[in-house]
Amino acid sequence: MKQWVMAKRPIGLVKPTDFRLEETSIPEIEEGQVLVKTLYLGVAPVMLRYMTNETEFERPMNNGDVMHGRGVARVVKSKCGKFKEGDIIQTKLRWREYAVIEDDPYYMTYKMNNTDLSLSYGCGALSMNGFTSLLGMRDICHVKKGDQVLVSGAAGSVGSMAGFVAKALGCKKVIGIAGGKQKCHLLKERLGYDGAIDYKEEGLYEKLDQYFPDGIDVFFDNVGGELLDEVLARINRRARIAICGRISEYLIPPEQYHRPRNLYRIGLKDAKMEGFFIYDYQGRHSEYENQLAQWIREGKINPLEDIAVGIEEMPNALISLYKGTNGGTRMVKLDS
């Protein structure tokens, strides 16, 4: 079997030479363990922070360690009562063709219900990314009929689901913000958004005024910083803001963060701002999967995937994320 290890700790952005492909034997399992075959592996911007040990959500890495990563796998052999051969699970697989998993909370192992749909959805629409869009829109923002909704980072793996979810919940209008003409075209033509704003063009805030002459009811934010401040300036009474990510702040120190002018409007407008993390809502994941799967079957969600083939593609898939993606959920298919 093949696996990718960290060859060098990255300085700045990741490069191909930070990774090394190794061959090793398929491991034996002990009592309590499960051997799984990797089907799909996701890539996410946070992986750079795994490599630099800058996140509390993964175990520290050293040179020579197998890369952290999550994806979809099939149980091949089980010595654990909780899983049986043939089960399709999402778990922390690392970048390898086979993995040994234990029944330990660390792995956040999740057994999929809707395996009649494409198993690739376990890296996107029916993964923690998809669940995040439903948690944020329905359970944090309580999107309802008539709401006017804004999403930032709208072409990303969560954002590309968030527009569909807002519409499925009956919102009046959902507008997405993304970088570049191509992504904005995708938002409108492929991802269910009623309108798109290209933040690389001039006049981002004027466009907010044009799209929301009556103010913003719901903001699903993946960006933070100045954009969040400008949205606060435009919120309606009892608006809801879900803080899903803060990509504008990930690569600068806190001293350089934008200091908002409009935070007082949370109090003035009796609005809500809430950060959230899908791992804190584990009891609900199965219901999230079933609701999203139902909307996929009904045609209300049409997941956009960007799939490379072969474990050899892992570093390129990750590196390309930081250059801007083609939109949708980027993943690598190893088997199916």
Next chain:
Amino acid sequence: MKQWVMAKRPIGLVKPTDFRLEETSIPEIEEGQVLVKTLYLGVAPVMLRYMTNETEFERPMNNGDVMHGRGVARVVKSKCGKFKEGDIIQTKLRWREYAVIEDDPYYMTYKMNNTDLSLSYGCGALSMNGFTSLLGMRDICHVKKGDQVLVSGAAGSVGSMAGFVAKALGCKKVIGIAGGKQKCHLLKERLGYDGAIDYKEEGLYEKLDQYFPDGIDVFFDNVGGELLDEVLARINRRARIAICGRISEYLIPPEQYHRPRNLYRIGLKDAKMEGFFIYDYQGRHSEYENQLAQWIREGKINPLEDIAVGIEEMPNALISLYKGTNGGTRMVKLDS
């Protein structure tokens, strides 16, 4: 009957000469109306903004208009099916000994259930102020066993209830912030707080560190501005911040508001910040009254009141609010 009218629109803070006491006849009522006798009238800082027409929550005032105000009254005569003689209600009475009320949402009329307790509670513990403390602590902040709770403006009409409510909900510790030694003494000795911080003394933020070495889980805020920012710097994962008031910002223009450094911690800590207004939760008021009344009977809440006697005292009661109160709910008793 006597009533107070606005003699002059205040410039800066209110003065005795901004008011005039008039005598007039007790009005007759028409079909659909109710005549009530005022028992207690509350005073609140917002009343200055009624007089300067700076709030959207009251009808505009001109010189000669009867002062806006809310309190407790007994129904004396009723031509409205919804109320009968002898009912005890809280409503928008204005500053007068008798008032005519209609069944109109403007009045936010609320009929009291627990009239075996002191009727003065209808201006404090069992009024919108008391309801606000329960709404904020229980329904916005979800205070639970083990939570470490901070309240600003802790000696005010809402804050003087908030400590009791947090303890009744089982929090581990509740600390109050207020101005002056006397108020801080009250917080600890009379209002159920486990500790008090005098913001007029030096070292407010060092004292936060001393009281909360393990961080803050819940902040019930009546102040806003820099204090809110410093609390954000100290919040725990999944902390909850209820924005009840922003007194630090009421007398300065938005350009001068403090620009926070630590808003990003809402996202980092998956925390929540929510503004709220008791009038948006009308369906719950009766349940709030009953829960608070139960805690009063059980001795878990011991309301602190600051009662002047006679309608003549109204301007002084209001003016003294801006000088700092003796603590608790300031009101004027007209009858009982």
